Amino acid sequence: MPVDESNPLKKAAELLQKAKYAIALTGAGISVESGIPAFRGKGGLWESYPVEEYATIDAFIANPRKVWNFFRDLYxxxxxxxxxxxxxALAKLESRGILKSVVTQNIDGLHQKAGSREVIEFHGNASSLRCLNCEMVIPFEECEAMSAEIPVCSCGGLLKPEIVLYGESIPVDSLMDAQDEALLCDLMLVIGTSAQVVPASMLPLIARQRHATIIEMNLGQTWLTEHYADISVFGSVGSTLPEVAHLILGDYIDT
Ligand SMILES: [Zn+2]
Known part of the structure; x- marks a missing residue:
């Protein structure tokens, strides 16, 4: 496929096809078309649940009953x-060896549900609960305590979804894995995020310093467009990503 400078989507596909180690960094924008509003956007959860009252670890410990109302709405x-x-499209690109991994800021588990296998989650995943006392992890589906107003562990400790609240640290393993991927990659797709919030913001920077190509796929211009992106593909990622995958894989179908 010849390079087409005038068509960012085709150019993105060509570079992705040539890349030796391509990874993706995803944010809320990729899940909007799955009916999950960006937390900070209009209609987002933070409109009903102010962050400082509901999404900090201190707020949870101070008033677990109140914060569990937010968690239930989230679930x-x-x-x-x-x-x-x-x-x-990302899962298919991975299964065909084009993409090595996905680093995500999302907690919705939709990458795994679509079939992605190498997924690094910066902010945890709501699919399990962890006891704040004994650290036991219980899959959400198997948690009998969910019927209680405040779910507690058999040890009496508070159960909390395994998502990273404000005031909690990013899981060290995820952080290290994501940094390793950013160091290894020669191409990074940045999808549905402006990647301005630490620690996700470090990844395009690390990749860039190693001369990796940065391809941004967002609805419109972001901070990345000016600063880091070699190529910016604008439009709904529910359309543009399958198109990129189709250009590379040919026989690709999106289900
Ligand atoms: Zn416990």
Whole structure:
């Protein structure tokens, strides 16, 4: 496929096909088309649940009953969400050896649901609960304590979804794995995020310093467009990512 400078989407596909170690960094924008509103956007969860009252570890410990109302609403939103064509496109690119891993800021588990295998989650995943006392991890589906107003572990400790709240640190393993991937990659797709929030913001920087190609795929211009992106593909990622995958894989279908 010849390089087409005038068509960022085709150029993105060509560079991705040539890359030796391509990875993706994803954010809330990839899941909007799955019915999960960006937390900070209009209609996002933070409109109903102010961050400082509901999404900090201190708020949870001070008033678990109140914060569990927020968690239940979060589970309702996540429970009805299905992967969209953008998630499937990434899973297919991985299964065909084009993409090595996905680093995500999302907690919705939709990459795995779409079939992605190498997924590094910066902010945890809502699919399990962890006891703040004994550290036991219980899959959400198997947690009998969910019927209680405040779910507690058999040891009496508070159960909390394994998502990273404000005031909690990013899991060290995820951080190290993501940094390793950013160091290794020669191409990074940045999808549905402006990657301005630490620690995700470090990854394009690390990759860039190692002369990796940065391809941004967002609805419109972001901070990345000016600063780090070699190529910016604008538009709904539910359309653009399957198109990129189709250009590379030919026989690609999005389900
Ligand atoms: Zn416990």
């Amino acid at each position: 309702d939103t996540l429970g009805s969400a299905e992967p969209n064509p953008a998630h499937f």
